[in-house]
Amino acid sequence: MTTAPDAPAADVVADDHRLAAWLAEAAGRRLLEVRSEGLEGKALKDAGDRAAHVLLTELLATYRPEDAVLSEEALENAADKDARLRAERVWIIDPLDGTREFSEPPRDDWAVHVALWQDGALVAGAVAQPALGETFSTGTPPVVPGLGSDAHRPGQPPRIAVSRTRPPAFVQALAAELGAELVPMGSAGVKMMSVVRDLADAYVHAGGQYEWDSAAPVAVARAAGLFTSRVDGSELVYNQADVYLPDLVVCRPELAERILAFIAAHGTD
Numbered sequence: 001m002t003t004a005p006d007a008p009a010a011d012v013v014a015d016d017h018r019l020a021a022w023l024a025e026a027a028g029r030r031l032l033e034v035r036s037e038g039l040e041g042k043a044l045k046d047a048g049d050r051a052a053h054v055l056l057t058e059l060l061a062t063y064r065p066e067d068a069v070l071s072e073e074a075l076e077n078a079a080d081k082d083a084r085l086r087a088e089r090v091w092i093i094d095p096l097d098g099t100r101e102f103s104e105p106p107r108d109d110w111a112v113h114v115a116l117w118q119d120g121a122l123v124a125g126a127v128a129q130p131a132l133g134e135t136f137s138t139g140t141p142p143v144v145p146g147l148g149s150d151a152h153r154p155g156q157p158p159r160i161a162v163s164r165t166r167p168p169a170f171v172q173a174l175a176a177e178l179g180a181e182l183v184p185m186g187s188a189g190v191k192m193m194s195v196v197r198d199l200a201d202a203y204v205h206a207g208g209q210y211e212w213d214s215a216a217p218v219a220v221a222r223a224a225g226l227f228t229s230r231v232d233g234s235e236l237v238y239n240q241a242d243v244y245l246p247d248l249v250v251c252r253p254e255l256a257e258r259i260l261a262f263i264a265a266h267g268t269d
């Protein structure tokens with residue numbers, strides 16, 4: 001049994017930031033329902049991916065019928081791609097990021113990503129962590145503790161969030177250089193939100209990822225005042241013909257220079 005979400009209030013529908021958060025929360029509730037149905041392993045992963053994708057595409061068709069959608073779970077054909085590349089507004093969604101962790105209750109390191117790209121830039125985004133009961137969004141940008149202060153966690157090692165199942169080797173070398181410790185967790189969105197939540201100071205990744213893995217969390221991280229870029233320091237750009245976007249740095253601004261300098265000197269291989 002699934003419960004259809006109540007219609008959003010008119011002021012939510014009128015505001016892209018608030019609609020993004022409402023959509024991420026609605027998909028999050030649906031995912032918690034799916035998780036309570038007794039499925040396990042691959043069946044649970046597939047059911048979660050599907051249910052959240054179907055709900056989000058239905059809700060976007062209802063509340064933003066003019067906009068294009070780029071979703072991890074949709075098989076994009078040439079006509080869809082053409083429409084998306086010509087569109088002024090594209091919702092870039094990952095209905096379930098951290099599918100592996102979603103299938104391992106009671107883990108809470110999985111997320112729903114909803115971002116809006118408009119005329120070349122990310123303009124709104126929300127990341128829901130349903131099992132944590134938290135949603136981070138550009139509508140009310142999160143306040144990162146101690147941002148810009150030199151006295152943040154004095155004497156403590158910086159913390160770098162990494163994949164719990166496939167940490168890139170170069171991040172271990174980077175951590176050694178910075179005297180940092182690694183904090184393993186699932187989901188790209190959760191890792192970026194861990195920097196927002198001051199559970200980590202940086203998330204550095206290379207070796208593979210797609211636009212939907214980072215669009216919404218990068219929008220939120222930027223709104224919160226964090227540094228975001230590719231590993232070569234160039235800007236992260238979205239709604240490209242090729243949606244492969246394999247690397248990124250999201251960190252407290254005071255760490256950016258040292259992280260980028262290390263990568264420029266040593267690479268990510």
Ligand SMILES: Nc1ncnc2c1ncn2[C@@H]1O[C@H](COP(=O)(O)O)[C@@H](OP(=O)(O)O)[C@H]1O
Pocket residue numbers: 072094096097098099100162163164165166185186187188189206207208209210213
């Ligand atoms: N090398 C790689 N190639 C492709 N996708 C990758 C990747 N490393 C991480 N990702 C994607 O980034 C998300 C977080 O992964 P991780 O927890 O290992 O850091 C996952 O999204 P999904 O769960 O939506 O598939 C995963 O698919």
Ligand SMILES: [Mg+2]
Pocket residue numbers: 072094096097098188212213
């Ligand atoms: Mg993902």
